[in-house]
Amino acid sequence: MLFTILGILILISAYFSGSETGMMSLNRYRLRHLEKQKHRGAKRVSKLLARPDRLIGLILIGNNLVNVFASLVAGVIFNRYFGDAGILYAGLVLTLVILIFAEVTPKTLAALYPEQVAFPSSIVLSLLLKILFPIVVVVNWITNGILRLLGVSSEQREQHSLSSEELRTVVNESGALLHQRDQDMLVSILDLEKVSVEDIMIPRSDLVGIDVNDDWKKIQKQLTQANHTRVLLYRDSIDDVVGYIHARDALKLLSKNQFNKATLLRAVRELYFVPEGTPLNIQLLKFQHAKERIGLVVDEYGDIQGLVTLEDILEEIVGDFTTTMTPTTSDEVTLQPDGSYLVDGSASIRDINKEMSWQLPTDGPKTLNGLIIEYLEEIPKSNISLRISGYPVEIIDVAGNKIKTVRVMPEHFIDESPEEE
Structure with missing residues (x-):
């Protein structure tokens, strides 16, 4: 009977040890997802983890209680076989048994399969918490008091939020859960804050525009041969930018037989300027709020450094478009x-x-x-x-x-x- 009682106590100790590791090894973000999916086990576990001090207190009360009683039972058994020396033998043997069967094995199993251990265990732990609630509260009150003396508050719990670097690691380690192209796109979105507009802009030396002071026939030829739907217009040099003309506006004028230099200048759209050094994530939001798709990058002196478009930022996320005219x-x-x-x-x-x-x-x-x-x-x-x-x-x-x-x-x-x- 004593051997049976000892075996049961060791099994209970293994349960508490495995439950503790299983609860603490759960992926909190997957747990929240399952909770939103109305998973019963996830709901129970989330409720228990809302007060980790009470959960740990409950588990340790139970674990230490059964371990103490196990040591008493083992002492009685070994005392009958080995006399007074049996107490020493009981301590050595029970330490080894508890270490193998009630600590390392169940905790390793729980670390490998936290959900399979934590969700069923939450049923028993929720019931025990109701039964032993007064004892748990008293123990927590004493321990929290000791922590306050050390300058630590039980309310100062770690917020489970990820930095961009940690989130990037999560995406890269997603493996088969995400297609490689999807992983690359997500990482590219996270990298937008590290990239500024001058990293992707078309440099000033490569800008192509039309001098409105040129002959009208030359302007017409440049418009018809333009590779882009938006064409910069300037006077004499790119520093004196007038604006840009959209191909759609030029076609409207042409269809009405009103296509000349005067109407072209009236159809010019105002340019949007972007300060150099602006991160791409910020510029993407600015393009959205201003409802713009193109902007000239200027330095602190107002000099034009290049041109950036909404498509350039999107290409940083999804890759080059097949319609791009810039060399890859x-x-x-x-x-x-x-x-x-x-x-x-x-x-x-x-x-x-x-x-x-x-x-x-x-x-x-x-x-x-x-x-x-x-x-x-x-x-x-x-x-x-x-x-x-x-x-x-x-x-x-x-x-x-x-x-x-x-x-x-x-x-x-x-x-x-x-x-x-």
Whole structure:
């Protein structure tokens, strides 16, 4: 009978140990989801976890109670077989038994299958909490008093919220739960706050517009051959921007036989200006609130630095559109037979890193040309080699004060420490 009682007490101890681990190992976000789905077990567990001090107090009261009684029963059994020395043997043997069968095994099982353990256990724990509520309250009152003496309040519970970095890790670790493309899109949304408008804008040197002071026939030809539905209009230079004309407006004028320079200027739409350094997540909201799709990026002096569109921001999330007229990274990076890559000097460093899985620095210049010039502190000549962040780079072609083409040899990459850089 004593052996039977001892076995039952060890099983009860294992139950309390497993329940504690199962409750605390639950995914809180999945638990909330199941609770919204009106899962009964999830509702019970959420109610218990609302006051973790009472839950832990209940489990520890039960666990310590059965362990103490188990030690008493084991002492009686071993005393009958080994006399006074049996007390020592009972402590050693019971410690090993409880450690294996009432602690490690049930807690490991509960950690592996928290829902299967926690949801059924919540039925018994809810009942025990009602029965032992006065004892639990007294114990918690004493322990909370001790915590207050140590400067800790039981109300200061951790808020289960995720930072953007933690959420990014959750998305990356979702595995088969999310398709790879969906994972990439979600991570791209989280990365919007790290990317500013100058990282994705069309630089000033690449802006294409129409000088309204040109001959009308030349303006007509430029409008008909434009690759975009929105065309910038300026006077003499891009610094004196008039606005932009939408192809739809030009077609309306043409259909009414009113298409001339005067009506074109009256149909010009006002430009929207964007301060450089604006994060993409902020600019996306600004585009939405202002109901704009295009904006000129200006610096602190008001000088035009480039142009950014709503489509550019969306491409950061979903990838390049098939209708884009700008060169893709695949067009700017060409694999050579020797394993090296010929890279266009105007290519975006962010795009290169993303597609080629390289680690070129992105905290400075935005293009490979700018990065090399900043590194050398001068405009180099052709056939000069250097190493940037561990990547051997050879300058192939320089023209017009710009590096046109470089050769990158990633197979000779050397991982440099920050001190070496």
